[in-house]
Amino acid sequence: MHARRDLRATLLTENIGEEIFALAAKIFPICRSITGNGVRQTLREIAAHIALEMHEVPTGTPVFDWTVPHEWNIRDAYIKDMRDEKIVDFGRSNLHVVSYSVPVRKHVSLAELRQHIHTLPEQPDLIPYRTSYYAEGWGFCMPHRQFEQLPDEIYEVVIDSSLEDGYLSYGEYLHRGETEDEFLLSAHVCHPSLANDNCSGVALLAHLAKRMAGLRTRHSYRFLFAPGTIGAITWLARNEHHSQRIKHGLVISMVGDNGGPTYKKSRRGDAKIDRAMAHVLRHSGMIPVIIDFFPYGYDERQYCSPGFNLPVGLFQRSRFGEIPQYHTSGDNLDFIRPKYLAQSYRVIVDTLDLIENDGVYSNTMPKCEPQLGKRGLYGPVGGNKGTAAAAMAMLWILNLSDGRHSLLDIAERAELPFTVVRDTAQQLQQHGLLTKCLRPDDLADCAAQ
Amino acid sequence: MHARRDLRATLLTENIGEEIFALAAKIFPICRSITGNGVRQTLREIAAHIALEMHEVPTGTPVFDWTVPHEWNIRDAYIKDMRDEKIVDFGRSNLHVVSYSVPVRKHVSLAELRQHIHTLPEQPDLIPYRTSYYAEGWGFCMPHRQFEQLPDEIYEVVIDSSLEDGYLSYGEYLHRGETEDEFLLSAHVCHPSLANDNCSGVALLAHLAKRMAGLRTRHSYRFLFAPGTIGAITWLARNEHHSQRIKHGLVISMVGDNGGPTYKKSRRGDAKIDRAMAHVLRHSGMIPVIIDFFPYGYDERQYCSPGFNLPVGLFQRSRFGEIPQYHTSGDNLDFIRPKYLAQSYRVIVDTLDLIENDGVYSNTMPKCEPQLGKRGLYGPVGGNKGTAAAAMAMLWILNLSDGRHSLLDIAERAELPFTVVRDTAQQLQQHGLLTKCLRPDDLADCAAQ
């Protein structure tokens, strides 16, 4: 039990928030899309921290109902007015170009240009983030205030991009544990300069994987860095045969802001990851929002499709789409903070700790209470109001450890943090009052002992 | 699926509220009771709209624990004072006479008369509605204000009624569908001039039956117009052998006022009709009151007796007994409105539509999401906040159509109107993304496919 109990001690390091922030800041400027060099460059930054395994899947590869698309790359893009001034410049923000825009180089009237411009009239100073993956076209995004002031003249539009046969890139990293039961941790790497969505999630997982090196765990931990939707679909198509090894999973995105925390349950709704996240968040000191599964959002859509139905939930701070910065240039490095990244990291570590250490125990003296006092486990003077509170965790564990309740069951019922229940269980085990069931995940089996 | 989908289009006709009102107004003046010519005259008015099958059951026929009673008919009744003035006149309101009063013709003192008068002291201007079916007697009903001012003199009381061997009359109409599974729609025809209770329900069902003619349906629809309690008991006694064909049912009464809407669940509590009515009412734009079954009320008492336990609920606007007009002369034609009758009618039609069109489907591409975009089912530019909402119904249906969830299950879970889910499912079916399970009511079977 020791190595596992060290999990929090090993993973909860000083300055973790700053380190995650630094990596998020490093990958922020890269122009990512669902394919292309931006993804590769991002994976290389992750690979500077962990031994990331890179995968390249050719354009045209069928993946379930989908096909790996052309690879998109972009070198430059701008709109010039008649004074030869770049009024929109990809070099200043990669959000200015609609992702997957085909190459274009021509002069257009304002009327024609307007057909290709996206703005946010209600947020007139922000650049929106737009994509056009599966319908060929081109477009620019700009602040609405600027858009409204464009004079009626001729503009030069240039998008120096390529959309050709190539590859879809993703990276994965496996931390091997004692068993082949896997815990999937997945972040999307397809969004360009959006700090919270999802430089924050990518950087958090990279640092978590880095710190797990050398740690002995019961589960294996699979870290997946892939473009949203098509990346997850591609991974599932190529790993269908062992997808059922995934016993728990989390999609991680938008973990650097001060909102939430939010947990969206897996499609199953009562998977262990659902209970574990709910428990950890309720005892996090923050006020969590726990929501039922719905079939929109991030890659939990694919993991929880009915043909897989994997126990994978989504962890976020603010809910996607519910903050004004969502999918705009407002989601920049000012929007995320080391402090919040560290909070999010701790929630995930506490969840891993719970999943690793949960188990079913049996009270070795189930008839009446064992005498805690003679073992020094109980205050000596009865009637003291304080004594009772201190002993409650012991009493709960002894009362419910009948081979039918796991430590998480007990923590939920007793409304105690899992860490307290886990540590107290260890203390009782050391005094011979508790034995671990042989197969801790098989409750029925334990009860039958 | 087409004929069934036309159900709402066929049934939701213009001016339906006015037409129901007109029939209710036509039958309002008739003096109905649990037997007699008033019931026959009412059934003839219904028969002017549909091919109603009339039944006459002789007095003395045993029906379970009951016996068909004597037939009651009344020609005239009044109370005359010493000035030979009719102070109470059956000709002005048939509520003035206690239903099932035996004939009487005599002079009585005020003291004796008072023993036979029913009033409402708290509603002094209204005439109450009273019956004395199973205990022979006679009585009059009048406004309390008038009652208090009766001078102490001799009165002539005349009730020109007969209570003799005869028949109990009821009518039924069967709309035959593709299967013998029946949907029972039942209204009581035993109340005299009470507009809401139940001229409204009788007229609504007559017009619903009329409009169903020629419509192809999956279920057969049985419309029953019978006197309350004894009529339903008689029908059940004569149709006991095939009562289990009734898969869904509604008792309809008091559907013309502006209250509620109210749905009282069947004894089962989780029958499909219970879920369907709750769903339709929640999406009706009104604020419904959904109440659990209790063994008092209308003929659901008989349908839901433990020996039958049929899935029959009660639909009303205001709850019976909870409005001051209930069982008084205040329940007149001013109390019901075409507008509210049309609302009630629509609720029932939407419920029929749901029951007809519910079914279990299977996603043909259950592994990851199918690519909606290439089928033109998804907005082309990603990141647009509006696009998501439009696709939600599709995503819900695809995610939950695993052979274990019916369209109603999905509508409930997604909090979408059934009609949206039904239409979207058809769209997905047309694109080959959904197939109907062979036996839609057998969920377990479908899941095993």
Add this chain to the structure above:
Amino acid sequence: MHARRDLRATLLTENIGEEIFALAAKIFPICRSITGNGVRQTLREIAAHIALEMHEVPTGTPVFDWTVPHEWNIRDAYIKDMRDEKIVDFGRSNLHVVSYSVPVRKHVSLAELRQHIHTLPEQPDLIPYRTSYYAEGWGFCMPHRQFEQLPDEIYEVVIDSSLEDGYLSYGEYLHRGETEDEFLLSAHVCHPSLANDNCSGVALLAHLAKRMAGLRTRHSYRFLFAPGTIGAITWLARNEHHSQRIKHGLVISMVGDNGGPTYKKSRRGDAKIDRAMAHVLRHSGMIPVIIDFFPYGYDERQYCSPGFNLPVGLFQRSRFGEIPQYHTSGDNLDFIRPKYLAQSYRVIVDTLDLIENDGVYSNTMPKCEPQLGKRGLYGPVGGNKGTAAAAMAMLWILNLSDGRHSLLDIAERAELPFTVVRDTAQQLQQHGLLTKCLRPDDLADCAAQ
């Protein structure tokens, strides 16, 4: 059914509150602990009312994980100041001495004395109640106000106690019913002069047992008067072989104050005693607090340990620990009142009545409603708003008596007091409309009839 129905009539006697109070007052001054003459004297007072069976278990007897401790007796104790004045005197209150204090007779400085004094700084005028059963030591308890004013001088401390091999004493009384199924009623007899905790519970059970003499009951009733924790453990250890005869049980303590009432459910949470107590309390006219089991409190801790898991709950007025008088000299005879003792007694009698009289019945005319009117069970004039209410209990029983619902099930569903349902069921039985299922506790069996 008669003898059982007489249970309330027999047990609910006049002046019961005063009689319970008188016994509580009689045993209040006795210095009880978990062993010793105080317990014996208390048991003798109980034995003046019922044929109590006394048990003496020798020191050193192993009882599960525990050992019967030394017997403690005390004759006198005091603290004298330098003016030879007894500033603390056991003769004035037996709370002044920490229970199980070893003998001591010496002169001590104030500094040393303070190590052995317990006070309540937040309740400076009250003496706390303290024990030191399993760690040898000695101590005094006193009001904090007095403690603060002790001058810095030399004190004489005397505790004339003995802590030696002896016996643990407890008493039990069995009221034999028709079956060996037992209802356990348990009160602790180890607290010294604390009126509510638990002179009240001891006196209530003694009077309940006394009144049951000669009463014919279905269950056997076992009354246990034993020291807390070690007494219950000892009893369970000596009666392990037939503990499973206990089908229902209550621990009774603190039943004389004006708080609550409180019911803490058994570990099972849905035992019949849990449902019965909840039902009786909801219809008691008081506002009950019903709480889930937790593994702290009174002897339900032992009865509900996982190796026994008996259906035993705890009945109290105020919750232990939640009132300022708890375990202080404030819990004196002024704190309990005959009126509240009588209320508590009635709750327990009503619960016994429910457990005795609950059963499953079958409606003999399950198809449609039987005609209540012809049996004189229904008001003759229909439409009268008052008639309905009176008939509701009958209608509920007839509707739900399908061999699957017990009278308690019906009372809960109908929100009617059990006594009304029980009496109405008897009325229906007399009219041949209801028959009792042969094995009333076996619901599945009855439904299959």
